[in-house]
Amino acid sequence: MAICFHSPSKPTCISPSSNHYRPNLHARSFRCNFSKTLTADPQPVFTSVKSFAPATVANLGPGFDFLGAAVDGIGDFVSLRVDPDVRPGEISIVDIDGVGNSAKKLSKNPLWNCAGIAAISVMKMLGVRSVGLSLSLEKGLPLGSGLGSSAASAAAAAVAVNEIFGRKLGVDDLVLAGLDSEAKVSGYHADNVAPALMGGFVLIRSYDPLELIPLTFPSDKELFFVLVNPEFEAPTKKMRAALPSEIGMSDHVWNCSQAAALVASILQGDLRGLGKALSSDRIVEPRRAPLIPGMEGVKKAALEAGAFGCTISGAGPTAVAITDDEEKGREIGERMVEAFLEEGKLKAVAMVKQLDRVGARLMSSNLR
Amino acid sequence: MAICFHSPSKPTCISPSSNHYRPNLHARSFRCNFSKTLTADPQPVFTSVKSFAPATVANLGPGFDFLGAAVDGIGDFVSLRVDPDVRPGEISIVDIDGVGNSAKKLSKNPLWNCAGIAAISVMKMLGVRSVGLSLSLEKGLPLGSGLGSSAASAAAAAVAVNEIFGRKLGVDDLVLAGLDSEAKVSGYHADNVAPALMGGFVLIRSYDPLELIPLTFPSDKELFFVLVNPEFEAPTKKMRAALPSEIGMSDHVWNCSQAAALVASILQGDLRGLGKALSSDRIVEPRRAPLIPGMEGVKKAALEAGAFGCTISGAGPTAVAITDDEEKGREIGERMVEAFLEEGKLKAVAMVKQLDRVGARLMSSNLR
Incomplete structure (x- = not known):
C-alpha cells in the first residue's frame, strides 16, 4: 500500500503556491x-x-x-x-x-x-x-x-x-x-x-x-512486532486485483466482529486476543497470501513458534507476527525466515521491534 | 431477532436427561x-x-x-x-x-x-x-x-x-x-x-x-437508551430476507471501521463517537428501516432532537437512540413518538433507560 512513485525527472524546485497537487x-x-x-x-x-x-x-x-x-x-x-x-x-x-x-x-x-x-x-x-x-x-x-x-x-x-x-x-x-x-x-x-x-x-x-x-495500548504491557521481509517484490497490481468486489454476509459479519475484537484487545491490552484477531481475516489475507511465495507456511511457522498472531503487513510482502517477549520474538523470526526459504524459496530478514x-x-x- | 416461539401444546414436564433438545x-x-x-x-x-x-x-x-x-x-x-x-x-x-x-x-x-x-x-x-x-x-x-x-x-x-x-x-x-x-x-x-x-x-x-x-463502559459516564416501541409487528421473514447475501468491498470496509469505532467509543466512554457509530450502518439498517413505517423519520427526529445516534434495536420494530441525560432522553423520545405517528401512522411508547x-x-x- 505504500510504495514510492518512481520518476526519472531531474531535481526541481516547486512552489507551494501552485495548487494542482492538492485536488479537492x-x-x-x-x-x-x-x-x-x-x-x-x-x-x-x-x-x-x-x-x-x-x-x-x-x-x-x-x-x-x-x-x-x-x-x-x-x-x-x-x-x-x-x-x-x-x-x-x-x-x-x-x-x-x-x-x-x-x-x-x-x-x-x-x-x-x-x-x-x-x-x-x-x-x-x-x-x-x-x-x-x-x-x-x-x-x-x-x-x-x-x-x-x-x-x-x-x-x-x-x-x-x-x-x-x-x-x-x-x-x-x-x-x-x-x-x-x-x-x-x-x-x-x-x-x-x-x-x-x-x-x-x-x-x-x-x-x-x-x-x-x-487506540492506546496499555503502557504497562509489552508488544513486539516480528517483521520478516523476504526478497520479493509484491505484485502490487495483482495484490489489488486479488481483493474481492463482493463479500458474503457471513464473512462480512465475521471480519467485522474480528475487527471489533482487535480494537477491544488493543485497548484492553490483551495480547492473546490481539494476536487471534490479527490472524482471523477471512477476506483479504486468504486471497493475498497465495501471491507471496511461502506466506501460508510462514504464518503457520510463526504460530507454531508461539506467536500470538500473524498476517501480511500492509499489502506485503513483509509478514508480521506479534509476541510479548523480545527473545521469543527472535526465535519466531528465525522460524519464519526458515519457512520463507523452505516453502517460498525466498531469502528473508527478520527484525523484532516494539510498538512505537x-x-x-x-x-x-x-x-x- | 428474539421472538418467542408460539406453540399451542399443553404443559409438559421434561426431563433434562433427554438429549434431543441440545443438538451438536x-x-x-x-x-x-x-x-x-x-x-x-x-x-x-x-x-x-x-x-x-x-x-x-x-x-x-x-x-x-x-x-x-x-x-x-x-x-x-x-x-x-x-x-x-x-x-x-x-x-x-x-x-x-x-x-x-x-x-x-x-x-x-x-x-x-x-x-x-x-x-x-x-x-x-x-x-x-x-x-x-x-x-x-x-x-x-x-x-x-x-x-x-x-x-x-x-x-x-x-x-x-x-x-x-x-x-x-x-x-x-x-x-x-x-x-x-x-x-x-x-x-x-x-x-x-x-x-x-x-x-x-x-x-x-x-x-x-x-x-x-x-466491553466496560466507563463507570463515571452516563449512558441512556431512548427506546421507542411502535404498535407494529416487524415482519420477521421480510426482515431476514432484506439482508443482502453479498456486500460491496467499500461498504464492508466502512461497516468494519464503524464497528471498530463503536467498540473504541464504548471502551473510551466517548458517547458522541458511540452515537455516530450507532448511526453509521450502511448494510443492514438501510434495508430494514423501510420495512418499519416511519423509521427513517424517527431516526432523523432523534438526531435533530440531540440524540448522539439512533438505529433499529435488534430486528425492530423498536428504535433506539442514545444520550447522556435522562431529561433530554425524554424530549428525544417525545420527538421520536411524534415521528412514528406522523410519518409511519403508528402509535408508539417511549422509555428512557440506563445501561444495565x-x-x-x-x-x-x-x-x-
Missing part, C-alpha cells in the same frame, strides 16, 4: 487549522532541523484499510534547512540516501517524492512565502516492503517543516499533508501515515471529514 | 465446566428463588450479529421453587404472566418456552436428577419488540436454576444454556442472551469455541 482539498471538511494559517507567512524558528518517522504496519488482518500501528526503531529521517539558494516559498530535495536501492528509485522532484509532496503541503498550510528550504531524505526503510515506506518519508517531512516554523500545525493537519503524499504515490489511505505521525495504533474512522481515533508509541518526532534542531 | 452440544468446544458437573446431582440450597434478567439492544448498527447491550429497569422475572409434585429431575412451567399478550402467546411446554429450554439446559449441566422444580415466568417485555424478550426469559431462568443449586456454574455456561433457548426460538445468536446475562456491552467474538468479550451494568441477577431467595 477544499471539498472536504477538516479538523485542521489550514484556513487560519494560509496567509501567515511565518518565519523559521530554526536554521535546520532533523526529524524521524517510524515504519508502520497497516491492515492488521481484519483491520483492512482502516487500522495501522507504528513500529519503533526503524523508519526514515528528514534533514531540513533554511536555504538562501532556494527561491523563497520553494523547496528543493538535495539528497536521498538509504537502504537498498531506494535512493536510486526515488525522484528528487518534490512533486514526485513522498517527502517533497508532504513538505510542500505543510508549507502551503503555513503560508510560507519568504523562505526557501532544502531537504535531505535518509531512507531507513526499503521501498515496497509493506512497512509504510512512503508514509514514513511523508511524515518525517511534514514534521520537519512544521518544526522549523515553530510547530504551528496540529497532528491532524500533518496527517492531511501526508495524505496528499499518499494519494499521489499509493492511494488516498491514512492507515500508514496517521500512525507514522501519531504513534501507537490509529483507527481511521472516516475521511470526509477526516476522523482519527488513537510516539510517532514522527523532532530529532535535533539548530536555533537561528 | 458435544461438537463444540466450550469454556464451560459442563462435563465436570454432569453427574453431580446437586441438592438445592434454597427452597425458592426469584431472578431478573434485563432487556437487551442487539446489533447496535454496525455491530450487526455480534454486539449487544443490556438495558436497566426493564426485563423478565422468573420464580423457581423446589416442587415435590414435579417428578425428580424434571421441570414444570406453572404460570406465565406479564405485559401485552405475551402470557397467551407463550407455551407452558418447557420444550417450547425460552425459559423452559434454558432451565432444562442448566439442570442438565448441573446433573440434577433427584429434585423437581416448578417455574413461573413474569414477562416485563413485549414479544417481538426487538428488545431481547426471549433472551431475557432464558437468562432469568438460567440464573434461577443456577442459584437454587448454589451457583455452581459460571456465566459462560449460562450463556450456553441461553443459546440452546435462542437456537430453538430465534436462531443461534448470543448477542441478546450474553448481555442479558453479563450486563453492559458484550462482543461475541466467536461461537466455536464460544468467546465473549465484555450487572445483567441477570438473583432478586430474592428462601433458604431450605
Whole structure:
C-alpha cells in the first residue's frame, strides 16, 4: 500500500503556491487549522532541523484499510534547512540516501517524492512565502516492503517543516499533508501515515471529514512486532486485483466482529486476543497470501513458534507476527525466515521491534 | 431477532436427561465446566428463588450479529421453587404472566418456552436428577419488540436454576444454556442472551469455541437508551430476507471501521463517537428501516432532537437512540413518538433507560 512513485525527472524546485497537487482539498471538511494559517507567512524558528518517522504496519488482518500501528526503531529521517539558494516559498530535495536501492528509485522532484509532496503541503498550510528550504531524505526503510515506506518519508517531512516554523500545525493537519503524499504515490489511505505521525495504533474512522481515533495500548504491557521481509517484490497490481468486489454476509459479519475484537484487545491490552484477531481475516489475507511465495507456511511457522498472531503487513510482502517477549520474538523470526526459504524459496530478514508509541518526532534542531 | 416461539401444546414436564433438545452440544468446544458437573446431582440450597434478567439492544448498527447491550429497569422475572409434585429431575412451567399478550402467546411446554429450554439446559449441566422444580415466568417485555424478550426469559431462568443449586456454574455456561433457548426460538445468536446475562456491552467474538468479550463502559459516564416501541409487528421473514447475501468491498470496509469505532467509543466512554457509530450502518439498517413505517423519520427526529445516534434495536420494530441525560432522553423520545405517528401512522411508547451494568441477577431467595 505504500510504495514510492518512481520518476526519472531531474531535481526541481516547486512552489507551494501552485495548487494542482492538492485536488479537492477544499471539498472536504477538516479538523485542521489550514484556513487560519494560509496567509501567515511565518518565519523559521530554526536554521535546520532533523526529524524521524517510524515504519508502520497497516491492515492488521481484519483491520483492512482502516487500522495501522507504528513500529519503533526503524523508519526514515528528514534533514531540513533554511536555504538562501532556494527561491523563497520553494523547496528543493538535495539528497536521498538509504537502504537498498531506494535512493536510486526515488525522484528528487518534490512533486514526485513522498517527502517533497508532504513538505510542500505543510508549507502551503503555513503560508510560507519568504523562505526557501532544502531537504535531505535518509531512507531507513526499503521501498515496497509493506512497512509504510512512503508514509514514513511523508511524515518525517511534514514534521520537519512544521518544526522549523515553530510547530504551528496540529497532528491532524500533518496527517492531511501526508495524505496528499499518499494519494499521489499509493492511494488516498491514512492507515500508514496517521500512525507514522501519531504513534501507537490509529483507527481511521472516516475521511470526509477526516476522523482519527488513537487506540492506546496499555503502557504497562509489552508488544513486539516480528517483521520478516523476504526478497520479493509484491505484485502490487495483482495484490489489488486479488481483493474481492463482493463479500458474503457471513464473512462480512465475521471480519467485522474480528475487527471489533482487535480494537477491544488493543485497548484492553490483551495480547492473546490481539494476536487471534490479527490472524482471523477471512477476506483479504486468504486471497493475498497465495501471491507471496511461502506466506501460508510462514504464518503457520510463526504460530507454531508461539506467536500470538500473524498476517501480511500492509499489502506485503513483509509478514508480521506479534509476541510479548523480545527473545521469543527472535526465535519466531528465525522460524519464519526458515519457512520463507523452505516453502517460498525466498531469502528473508527478520527484525523484532516494539510498538512505537510516539510517532514522527523532532530529532535535533539548530536555533537561528 | 428474539421472538418467542408460539406453540399451542399443553404443559409438559421434561426431563433434562433427554438429549434431543441440545443438538451438536458435544461438537463444540466450550469454556464451560459442563462435563465436570454432569453427574453431580446437586441438592438445592434454597427452597425458592426469584431472578431478573434485563432487556437487551442487539446489533447496535454496525455491530450487526455480534454486539449487544443490556438495558436497566426493564426485563423478565422468573420464580423457581423446589416442587415435590414435579417428578425428580424434571421441570414444570406453572404460570406465565406479564405485559401485552405475551402470557397467551407463550407455551407452558418447557420444550417450547425460552425459559423452559434454558432451565432444562442448566439442570442438565448441573446433573440434577433427584429434585423437581416448578417455574413461573413474569414477562416485563413485549414479544417481538426487538428488545431481547426471549433472551431475557432464558437468562432469568438460567440464573434461577443456577442459584437454587448454589451457583455452581459460571456465566459462560449460562450463556450456553441461553443459546440452546435462542437456537430453538430465534436462531443461534448470543448477542441478546450474553448481555442479558453479563450486563453492559458484550462482543461475541466467536461461537466455536464460544468467546465473549465484555466491553466496560466507563463507570463515571452516563449512558441512556431512548427506546421507542411502535404498535407494529416487524415482519420477521421480510426482515431476514432484506439482508443482502453479498456486500460491496467499500461498504464492508466502512461497516468494519464503524464497528471498530463503536467498540473504541464504548471502551473510551466517548458517547458522541458511540452515537455516530450507532448511526453509521450502511448494510443492514438501510434495508430494514423501510420495512418499519416511519423509521427513517424517527431516526432523523432523534438526531435533530440531540440524540448522539439512533438505529433499529435488534430486528425492530423498536428504535433506539442514545444520550447522556435522562431529561433530554425524554424530549428525544417525545420527538421520536411524534415521528412514528406522523410519518409511519403508528402509535408508539417511549422509555428512557440506563445501561444495565450487572445483567441477570438473583432478586430474592428462601433458604431450605
